[in-house]
Amino acid sequence: MSMALIETVNITQKYGKQDIIKNISLKVDQGEVLALIGPTGAGKTTLLRLLDLLETPASGRIYFDGMEVTAGKHLRLQARRRMSFVLQKPVVFNMSVSDNIACGLKWRKEKEATVSQRVNSALELVGMTGYANRNARTLSGGETQLVAIARALAIAPEVLFLDEPTANLDPVSTARIEEVLAHIIGEQKTTVVMATHDMSQGQRLAGRIGVIINGELLQTGSPNDIFSTPQNTRVAELVGIGNILGGVIASRDNELVGIDVGGSIIQAISEHGIGAEVHALIRPEDVTLALHKDASSARNTFEGSITRIFPVGALVRVELACGFPLLTVVTRRSARDLNLAVGNRVYATFKATAVHVLKRWN
Amino acid sequence: MTELWEALVTAVKLIIAFDPEVMQIAGRSLAISATSSVIAALICLPLGAVIHFNRFPGKRTLINIIQTLFSLPTVAVGLFVFVLFSSAGPLGGFGIMFSPAVMVVGQVVLITPLMLGLIISALSATDKAITDTAVSLGASGFQMSVITFREARFGVLAGLIMGFGRAISEVGLSLMVGGNIRGFTRTITTAISLETSKGDLELALALGMILIFVALVINIGLNRIQQR
Numbered sequence A: 001m002s003m004a005l006i007e008t009v010n011i012t013q014k015y016g017k018q019d020i021i022k023n024i025s026l027k028v029d030q031g032e033v034l035a036l037i038g039p040t041g042a043g044k045t046t047l048l049r050l051l052d053l054l055e056t057p058a059s060g061r062i063y064f065d066g067m068e069v070t071a072g073k074h075l076r077l078q079a080r081r082r083m084s085f086v087l088q089k090p091v092v093f094n095m096s097v098s099d100n101i102a103c104g105l106k107w108r109k110e111k112e113a114t115v116s117q118r119v120n121s122a123l124e125l126v127g128m129t130g131y132a133n134r135n136a137r138t139l140s141g142g143e144t145q146l147v148a149i150a151r152a153l154a155i156a157p158e159v160l161f162l163d164e165p166t167a168n169l170d171p172v173s174t175a176r177i178e179e180v181l182a183h184i185i186g187e188q189k190t191t192v193v194m195a196t197h198d199m200s201q202g203q204r205l206a207g208r209i210g211v212i213i214n215g216e217l218l219q220t221g222s223p224n225d226i227f228s229t230p231q232n233t234r235v236a237e238l239v240g241i242g243n244i245l246g247g248v249i250a251s252r253d254n255e256l257v258g259i260d261v262g263g264s265i266i267q268a269i270s271e272h273g274i275g276a277e278v279h280a281l282i283r284p285e286d287v288t289l290a291l292h293k294d295a296s297s298a299r300n301t302f303e304g305s306i307t308r309i310f311p312v313g314a315l316v317r318v319e320l321a322c323g324f325p326l327l328t329v330v331t332r333r334s335a336r337d338l339n340l341a342v343g344n345r346v347y348a349t350f351k352a353t354a355v356h357v358l359k360r361w362n
Numbered sequence B: 001m002t003e004l005w006e007a008l009v010t011a012v013k014l015i016i017a018f019d020p021e022v023m024q025i026a027g028r029s030l031a032i033s034a035t036s037s038v039i040a041a042l043i044c045l046p047l048g049a050v051i052h053f054n055r056f057p058g059k060r061t062l063i064n065i066i067q068t069l070f071s072l073p074t075v076a077v078g079l080f081v082f083v084l085f086s087s088a089g090p091l092g093g094f095g096i097m098f099s100p101a102v103m104v105v106g107q108v109v110l111i112t113p114l115m116l117g118l119i120i121s122a123l124s125a126t127d128k129a130i131t132d133t134a135v136s137l138g139a140s141g142f143q144m145s146v147i148t149f150r151e152a153r154f155g156v157l158a159g160l161i162m163g164f165g166r167a168i169s170e171v172g173l174s175l176m177v178g179g180n181i182r183g184f185t186r187t188i189t190t191a192i193s194l195e196t197s198k199g200d201l202e203l204a205l206a207l208g209m210i211l212i213f214v215a216l217v218i219n220i221g222l223n224r225i226q227q228r
């Protein structure tokens, strides 16, 4: 059995009396790309700081490459020198771009020839060769981020921690940074742990996602697992499952169950028994709207009236009252074709397989 | 009025002619204060780092005390040093009373709180993210202090210059422990106060102009630094 590169056992962190990180046990394998997603203030930055050994946990243990590095100044420095961290708001030292990138190498007492060769290849990697002699303080936000990434990569870390690498950046810079990251992940096989509040970024770059809410690691799994089968209503909310309906399983026919949601029966697939209290989770984009009831294979069709319509980007969100509140999204085009307006009656349809059923734990 | 005007003209002539007495006093003043500043800097740079980079109980209080001592009265330091180094005092054995050496000791005591406090402020003013970045890039404790000093260099330098400025402009201390001995412990400020009371305005004015010139150079230097 191979040892995880990083492992935490029940780590906690407190600032004052406040619990910021609550009993997190996490393993990160060599070469893995893990994205930590969660709302602002969830504790993502704090967890990264603990993993990078910038802070010591209030309790629990941290292992790096099989060694316990929870405490012990010298051991932590040795371990930290095999990692690097790009801060949420990266800062550069008041010196040239290439001197900035050289810092980590000089602190490791690398030979001068090695330093300049590594600095050049790091600059090349992020496409900033022309900026070597510029004072780093004169760079734009996106350029600063790229220099910070180059500086972190110059030391050839075994683990790279990235804290919201594209937050507050324009779409062009974001795309460029994601391209650089995808290259590092693909070519250099560096282990990467990144925090992001951009779900889709996690999905694009990471092989595994960990969801942190309110200091707890609620679920880890493949992007597909997290987005289609959240184990928890808080995770479901975070990943944009707009409909979280409380109900009770009222009937069962093999794996097909009928969930009583305030008097309406929603058909779904579940192994829970009759009488189980559950949540039915339905993604708004899995619900289609029509003006007439049609004989489709979908098991669930409800008639309801529109209570609210509001545009989001290229789409339109429509809220219905059909015995229970139901949120759907349609394209602007279909909103026009269906002549949607508040008060109109429409039919909402979704498949039984589109309903994800979660047992309710009060 | 004409008397004052004549004195002023004579003073300017003294400076332009590099009058040996004026130059000797100004040189001695600069030498004593520069020595005090270098010694104080050698104490304050490492001590400031130790205080800033470590967490210990009473740190806040210590910094408050240091800041209170910024305006330590020169005569109080003079009295303290006098008592220590006078022939009957505990350090009287050094026999340095009424010499430049004891003036340097006094000035070091006088300006250390100011330099130390300003160095700590300059270090505290650097972004916390700078030290985090350094540590995350593998800096040892010492390497992290060096880069933080480098980032805070303008503020630190300003602190050193302010210390020198206080040393060269004080009079009470130099007069009490130096004794204003001609050619030995006579400095710009002690000479001004003595010559003025004797009515020798020419020399006092010439030295006063030199002191103002030094202050001007210091201020221009500080402004340059602060504009970075």
Ligand SMILES: Nc1ncnc2c1ncn2[C@@H]1O[C@H](COP(=O)(O)OP(=O)(O)O)[C@@H](O)[C@H]1O
Binding pocket: A015, A020, A038, A039, A040, A041, A042, A043, A044, A045, A046, A047
């Ligand atoms: N130095 C600190 N002192 C006190 N509270 C802090 C400190 N740093 C972060 N916090 C608090 O800890 C919580 C988690 O913060 P953080 O880890 O930055 O979250 P995230 O990165 O997920 O947005 C927040 O409530 C934040 O206000």
Ligand SMILES: [Mg+2]
Binding pocket: A041, A044, A045, A046, A088, A163, A164, A195
């Ligand atoms: Mg954060």
